[in-house]
Structures are given as structure tokens and as C-alpha cells.
Amino acid sequence: MSTSGLPQRKEFRATARLKQLMADHFHQLDEAAKTGSAKIAWCTSVGPAELLRAMGFLVYFPENHGAMLGATRTAMDYIPAANAAGYSPDICSYLTSDVGAFLRGETPLRRAYGIERVPRPDVLVYNTNQCRDVQDWFHFYGRRFGVPVLGISSPRGVEELSSVHIADVAAQLEAMVPALEKIAGRPLDMDRLREVVALSKRCSDLWKEVLDTARSVPSPWTFFDHTIHMGPAVVARGTPEAVEYYEILLEELRERIEQGMAAVDGERHRLYWEGMPIWGKLRDLANLFMDLRCCIVASTYCNSWIFSAFDPEDPFRSMAHAYTDIFICHAEPWKERYIEERIREFQVDGILFHDAKTCPNNSNSRYGMPQRLQERLGLPALVVHGDLNDLRCYSEEQVRTNIEAFVEQLEER
Amino acid sequence: MIHIIYGGGVRDSMKGDATAKGALQGSGGGLRTSGIAVGEADAVWVGVDVGACATKVVVIDARRDMRGYHVLRSGVDYAAASREGLEQALDAAGVPPGRIRRVTSTGYGRNNVPFADEVRTEIGCHMKGCFHYHPHAATIVDIGGQDCKVIHVDDRGRRVGFKMNRKCAAGTGAFLEETALRLGVDLSRLDSLARGASKRIRLGAYCTVFSATEILALIRRGESLEDIARGLLESVVQRILEMDPLEGTVILSGGVIHHNPFLARILEEKLGREVVVPPRPQFMGAFGAALYALEGEGEEAS
Ligand code: SF4
Numbered sequence: 001m002s003t004s005g006l007p008q009r010k011e012f013r014a015t016a017r018l019k020q021l022m023a024d025h026f027h028q029l030d031e032a033a034k035t036g037s038a039k040i041a042w043c044t045s046v047g048p049a050e051l052l053r054a055m056g057f058l059v060y061f062p063e064n065h066g067a068m069l070g071a072t073r074t075a076m077d078y079i080p081a082a083n084a085a086g087y088s089p090d091i092c093s094y095l096t097s098d099v100g101a102f103l104r105g106e107t108p109l110r111r112a113y114g115i116e117r118v119p120r121p122d123v124l125v126y127n128t129n130q131c132r133d134v135q136d137w138f139h140f141y142g143r144r145f146g147v148p149v150l151g152i153s154s155p156r157g158v159e160e161l162s163s164v165h166i167a168d169v170a171a172q173l174e175a176m177v178p179a180l181e182k183i184a185g186r187p188l189d190m191d192r193l194r195e196v197v198a199l200s201k202r203c204s205d206l207w208k209e210v211l212d213t214a215r216s217v218p219s220p221w222t223f224f225d226h227t228i229h230m231g232p233a234v235v236a237r238g239t240p241e242a243v244e245y246y247e248i249l250l251e252e253l254r255e256r257i258e259q260g261m262a263a264v265d266g267e268r269h270r271l272y273w274e275g276m277p278i279w280g281k282l283r284d285l286a287n288l289f290m291d292l293r294c295c296i297v298a299s300t301y302c303n304s305w306i307f308s309a310f311d312p313e314d315p316f317r318s319m320a321h322a323y324t325d326i327f328i329c330h331a332e333p334w335k336e337r338y339i340e341e342r343i344r345e346f347q348v349d350g351i352l353f354h355d356a357k358t359c360p361n362n363s364n365s366r367y368g369m370p371q372r373l374q375e376r377l378g379l380p381a382l383v384v385h386g387d388l389n390d391l392r393c394y395s396e397e398q399v400r401t402n403i404e405a406f407v408e409q410l411e412e413r
Numbered sequence: 414m415i416h417i418i419y420g421g422g423v424r425d426s427m428k429g430d431a432t433a434k435g436a437l438q439g440s441g442g443g444l445r446t447s448g449i450a451v452g453e454a455d456a457v458w459v460g461v462d463v464g465a466c467a468t469k470v471v472v473i474d475a476r477r478d479m480r481g482y483h484v485l486r487s488g489v490d491y492a493a494a495s496r497e498g499l500e501q502a503l504d505a506a507g508v509p510p511g512r513i514r515r516v517t518s519t520g521y522g523r524n525n526v527p528f529a530d531e532v533r534t535e536i537g538c539h540m541k542g543c544f545h546y547h548p549h550a551a552t553i554v555d556i557g558g559q560d561c562k563v564i565h566v567d568d569r570g571r572r573v574g575f576k577m578n579r580k581c582a583a584g585t586g587a588f589l590e591e592t593a594l595r596l597g598v599d600l601s602r603l604d605s606l607a608r609g610a611s612k613r614i615r616l617g618a619y620c621t622v623f624s625a626t627e628i629l630a631l632i633r634r635g636e637s638l639e640d641i642a643r644g645l646l647e648s649v650v651q652r653i654l655e656m657d658p659l660e661g662t663v664i665l666s667g668g669v670i671h672h673n674p675f676l677a678r679i680l681e682e683k684l685g686r687e688v689v690v691p692p693r694p695q696f697m698g699a700f701g702a703a704l705y706a707l708e709g710e711g712e713e714a715s
Pocket of ligand 1: 092094131132133134276358359361388
């Protein structure tokens with residue numbers, strides 16, 4: 001299968017801007033942590049970041065830190081420390097790598113930005129819409145820092161979201177306000193909240209638009225690019241900087257399409273990635289797929305930062321709606337329909353499921369979904385076993401052979 | 414006596430009568446010594462399957478007949494093992510290297526075969542080899558030294574799906590090797606021991622380390638070696654049944670079935686129908702690779 005004259009990964013001009021934005025994000029947090037110039041809230045990826053921002057908090061996302069630990073492969077130095085402290089190797093490896101790094105007093109922020117430690121929180125706010133692990137993760141830090149931990153308990157496994165679900169979550173959000181006001185030392189300004197929700201909505205719309213450019217054949221970018229360029233959508237939604245970034249990126253992507261530039265030269269197959277990225281192996285996998293002339297054009301993971309429901313006219317209910325309508329909150333039939341639609345839109349020829357050992361929440365291959373989708377869509381599916389961060393659960397050779405054999409299968413069709 | 418390594422005897426090759434030995438030394442490339450185009454009638458095609466434990470080489474002719482084969486330990490230098498295997502297989506076939514038209518490599522070390530023209534996964538190659546003997550829709554089960562695979566093939570010889578076992582050794586040759594060691598019996602005796610079993614012992618554990626503990630308990634309980642040996646083979650079959658539905662005709666391939674043909678009887682009992690074992694199942698991957706080499710000619714440009 002290996003071919004000579006391997007295609008090269010094509011860098012984006014926008015990357016310089018991206019790096020600046022991410023650096024600013026962390027330096028701002030570091031500055032505030034050192035000087036007390038602003039309050040800091042830690043928030044789960046689909047927690048109430050809009051509310052926190054509107055109340056003047058700088059928002060820090062431990063999952064983003066977890067992904068950095070994975071991508072730099074330093075996770076492997078830290079997970080054992082958390083395991084030894086009683087956090088099982090079977091639970092979320094974002095949690096174990098993050099907690100392990102904390103216990104060892106280290107962070108990848110040092111190498112990347114010269115920042116010595118993660119910014120000390122004034123409050124930790126989670127949402128269980130994605131999993132229970134975030135709750136335990138945040139409570140660890142709540143105890144360590146002696147700061148309050150607030151949370152939303154979201155409905156899970158929902159087929160169709162109803163007004164009851166939304167009202168429940170909206171009420172929990174509103175109930176959180178007084179406690180947050182006390183910590184922030186200021187009352188919630190509804191106009192400011194509307195503004196932030198509008199910015200988040202704009203960011204989400206643009207993120208969808210940039211992802212949708214991968215519908216072009218050949219695609220101008222791949223899942224591996226998406227995981228890099230999603231940074232602003234993850235850490236800066238609700239800010240004008242994130243909006244501005246995606247406007248720039250969108251322009252560049254459109255240019256690529258106009259020029260007929262393919263992310264994978266000689267694109268032969270278009271694949272869908274379902275599940276968490278394998279952070280420590282992104283580069284290797286990107287090269288492998290490129291070598292095999294396969295473009296991963298869409299993924300559940302990167303799509304999860306599209307929150308179409310945000311509405312500045314109705315901030316609380318629309319936040320509740322947006323946070324609870326994410327893929328991970330839904331039931332299997334809903335998820336299957338969702339993937340089916342993406343398969344059609346992006347003209348996908350095969351589906352890859354990543355079964356991440358330590359994240360059952362993002363591993364959708366465990367209840368027969370690949371088999372059902374294969375049968376219904378007549379598309380081949382492959383389950384790859386690995387993990388988001390814990391590379392002890394990853395076998396290079398098995399993954400490689402599986403993927404190569406899968407592509408051979410696609411070629412035989 | 415042969416000491417078995419999964420999959421395969423340390424040395425096991427077809428006896429050829431010719432003595433031709435080619436200039437195989439030196440690194441890749443310089444394999445084909447003659448610049449003269451090889452006629453179809455004399456030409457051979459080669460499949461090299463560098464497994465985690467054993468390297469298998471098969472030489473076929475234009476009629477797809479296996480003309481020579483050889484197995485040896487893969488060791489740590491895959492390139493050397495594949496070269497040596499090729500030399501021996503050619504020797505067995507009585508064919509000089511100059512008659513090789515094309516080589517396909519497969520297996521764990523497939524990218525380390527310096528003289529290969531093409532690389533294929535072992536999943537494709539086992540399928541190809543088995544389909545040659547049984548050209549119908551089937552489920553192919555390859556039990557190798559380090560992993561096992563279930564491959565579904567349609568009646569045109571195309572794979573419709575496959576599964577490889579996960580990272581555990583249970584259900585592979587490595588498991589049998591480890592447990593035979595615990596029992597203090599030579600791996601090559603496992604099959605004949607199992608045939609002499611008088612009762613069923615069920616090993617329940619999912620992992621090799623747990624199984625080893627279970628075996629110790631069985632020994633303590635005074636169970637017979639024969640019964641334990643059968644229990645071990647049964648557990649390999651059990652792991653395979655858990656992997657994927659074994660629909661239609663089941664074909665068994667790989668080193669473990671080669672050395673433990675009794676596994677096929679156990680699987681037949683569980684499935685309630687006959688299973689197919691092709692000749693020389695250990696060589697199916699290399700044979701399939703050789704078939705790809707033969708069929709792939711002319712596709713070079715793609
Ligand atoms: S969803 Fe998975 S990866 Fe994300 S925090 Fe929860 S357990 Fe960890």
C-alpha cells in the first residue's frame with residue numbers, strides 16, 4: 001500500500017493567527033491569575049461559558065489542557081501519577097493526565113508559552129451533559145484549591161429534546177446566577193449576556209461553515225486540520241476574536257476550493273471519524289491516511305462545537321437548548337440519524353469508529369451501531385481500538401494493519 | 414523433535430530436488446540476477462509473510478501451484494529472515510531467483526521485506542489464499558502467533574468486513590505458548606494431549622495472565638494434563654466465537670490450526686457444522702500474497 005512520493009500536509013496561512021489567539025488566551029489567564037485583574041472560572045467544554053464570560057470571568061477549559069497533554073504525549077508521564085493517587089486507569093484519561101500533571105506540578109503550557117502553572121480558579125463550573133467524569137475531575141480541584149464547584153446535571157440518552165428537558169437545564173442555569181454573582185462581585189448584566197450569546201452563535205455558525213467546506217470534492221482540509229483549527233471554537237467562543245478567526249479561515253478555505261486544492265493529493269476515499277481523536281498519534285495517522293489517499297472529511301467530535309440553538313433573544317433557554325442538544329446527550333437512534341446525514345452531505349465511503357478505552361461516552365461502537373449502520377447504509381465500517389490520551393491502550397501495528405486492510409476493502413468495492 | 418513457534422516449526426520446508434541458489438545476499442533490489450524476460454511457463458511469483466513469530470515464504474507458478482515453501486523464526490531482523498526464507502523456498506522449489514517475476518510481502522513485518530514489489534495486509538492475503546481453495550462466500554478465521562482475525566468474504570472473493578482481536582493474547586498462539594510453558598509440556602504435544610481428554614474443563618478468564626492462574630488451580634485440583642490441554646484449545650475457540658458471528662462456511666487458517674488441527678474438531682462441535690481447513694494453513698497468508706503478486710502484474714502503474 002505504501003507509495004513513493006508521499007503527499008505533503010498543506011499548512012494554512014491562518015495558522016499564525018491561530019497561534020497568536022491561543023497564546024493570548026493563555027497569557028491573559030496567566031496574567032489574571034498572577035495579578036487578580038480578573039476572576040477565573042474553569043468550565044467544561046459544553047458548560048455555561050457564555051454565562052461565565054458575561055459575568056466577567058476569564059474562562060479556562062481543563063479538557064483543552066487534557067488534549068494538550070495528549071498531543072504532546074506528556075500524558076503518559078502523568079497518568080500513572082493519577083492512577084497511583086486512586087484515579088483508575090479505566091476512567092477518563094483527560095482527567096488522569098490532567099490530575100497527574102497537577103500532582104507533579106507540571107504543565108505543557110510551560111514549553112508552549114512559558115507559563116509556569118495552570119491559572120488558579122475562583123470557581124469551577126461543570127455540566128454533566130458529556131459525562132460524569134467532569135464532575136469528579138472538577139471536585140478534585142475544588143478540594144485542592146478550596147474554591148466552590150457549581151454544576152448542571154443534564155439529561156442523557158435523550159431521543160428528542162423536549163421543552164421539559166430545556167426548562168430543567170435553563171432553571172439550573174438561572175439558579176447558578178446568584179452564586180456566580182457573589183464570586184464575580186458584580187450582578188449579571190443581561191445585555192452583556194445577549195451580546196456574548198450572539199458572539200457564540202456567530203462563532204458556531206462560522207465553525208459549521210468552515211467544516212462544511214469539506215463537502216467539496218476533493219476536500220480542502222481534513223479531520224486532522226479540523227482538530228488544530230477548532231482551538232478558538234473551544235477556548236474562545238463568545239469572543240470577537242474567535243469570530244474574526246473563522247472569517248479569515250473561511251476565506252482561505254474558499255480560496256483552496258476555487259483553486260481545486262486538495263488536502264490529500266489524489267483523494268480516493270472520503271471517510272467519517274466517529275469518536276475521540278487519538279491525540280498523541282494525530283500526526284502519524286494524518287500521514288498514514290494521506291499515504292493511503294484517504295481524506296477524513298467529517299467527524300462527530302469536531303462537529304460537537306456547532307451550537308445552532310443559541311439565540312440572543314432568549315439567552316437562558318437557548319443556552320440550555322444548545323448545551324443539551326449535543327450529540328453525546330442523545331440516544332442511539334438519534335445519533336445514527338445524525339451520522340447518516342453527515343455521510344450523505346459529505347459523500348463518505350466508509351466510517352471509522354474509534355473505541356476509546358477510557359471514554360465510553362464518546363465511543364459509539366459498543367452497542368452495535370457500526371453493524372447497524374453498515375447494514376442500513378451499505379457502507380463499510382471499521383472499529384479502531386485506542387484512547388484519547390492513554391497510549392498504553394494503543395497498538396500502533398494493530399491500528400495500522402486495520403486501517404490499511406480497511407482501505408484495501410474499499411478498493412475492492 | 415520440532416519445537417513449535419507460533420506459527421510454525423522452526424524449520425519446515427518443502428523438499429525440492431534442485432540445488433539452485435541465487436545471489437540473494439546483499440540488500441534488496443539485486444534479486445533478479447538475469448535481465449532476460451522470464452517466460453510465463455518458467456516464471457514464479459513469491460509471497461512473503463513476515464509474522465510476529467514466524468516468517469513464511471511461498472513460491473507459486475503460473476498455474477497457482479505451490480512450488481516451494483519455507484518457514485523460519487522471524488527473529489529481530491525481518492529483512493534477513495525474509496531473505497533466508499526466500500532462499501530456502503526457492504531451493505525447495507528448485508527454481509533460481511532469476512525466474513521470480515514479482516514479490517508481495519505481508520504480515521507484521523511487511524514493510525521490512527527489501528525485495529518486495531508490493532505490500533498487502535495479512536487480512537487481505539489470508540482471504541486471498543483461502544478463497545483460492547474455497548471460492549465461495551465464507552468466514553475466514555486466521556489464528557496467528559500474536560493475533561487472530563475474522564474475515565468475511567463474498568462469493569466474488571471480496572472482503573465484506575473483518576475484525577482483528579484486540580490487544581490481548583487470549584485466543585492466539587502466544588496464549589498457548591505461555592500456558593504450555595506453565596504446564597511444562599512442549600507446545601507440539603498440546604494437540605495430541607487434547608485429543609486424549611476425557612472430560613470438559615472450562616477456562617473462563619478473558620486474559621492470559623488470569624488463565625495462567627486458573628491453570629495453576631486446575632493442576633492443584635489434580636485435573637489431568639489431557640483435560641487441561643483440551644480446555645486450553647477450547648478457550649481459544651471461545652475467544653474467536655466472541656469476536657464476530659461466524660456465518661456460512663468457516664475456513665481456518667494460520668499457524669495455530671496448522672499445529673493444532675484438533676481445534677477444528679472443537680470448533681465444529683461448537684458450531685454444529687463442518688469447518689474447512691485448507692492444505693498447509695500456516696502458509697495461507699504467504700500463499701495469498703503470492704497470488705496477489707501473480708494477479709497484480711500489469712497493475713504496477715496504479
Ligand atoms: S466525555 Fe470522555 S473524554 Fe470528555 S471528559 Fe468525559 S470521559 Fe473524558
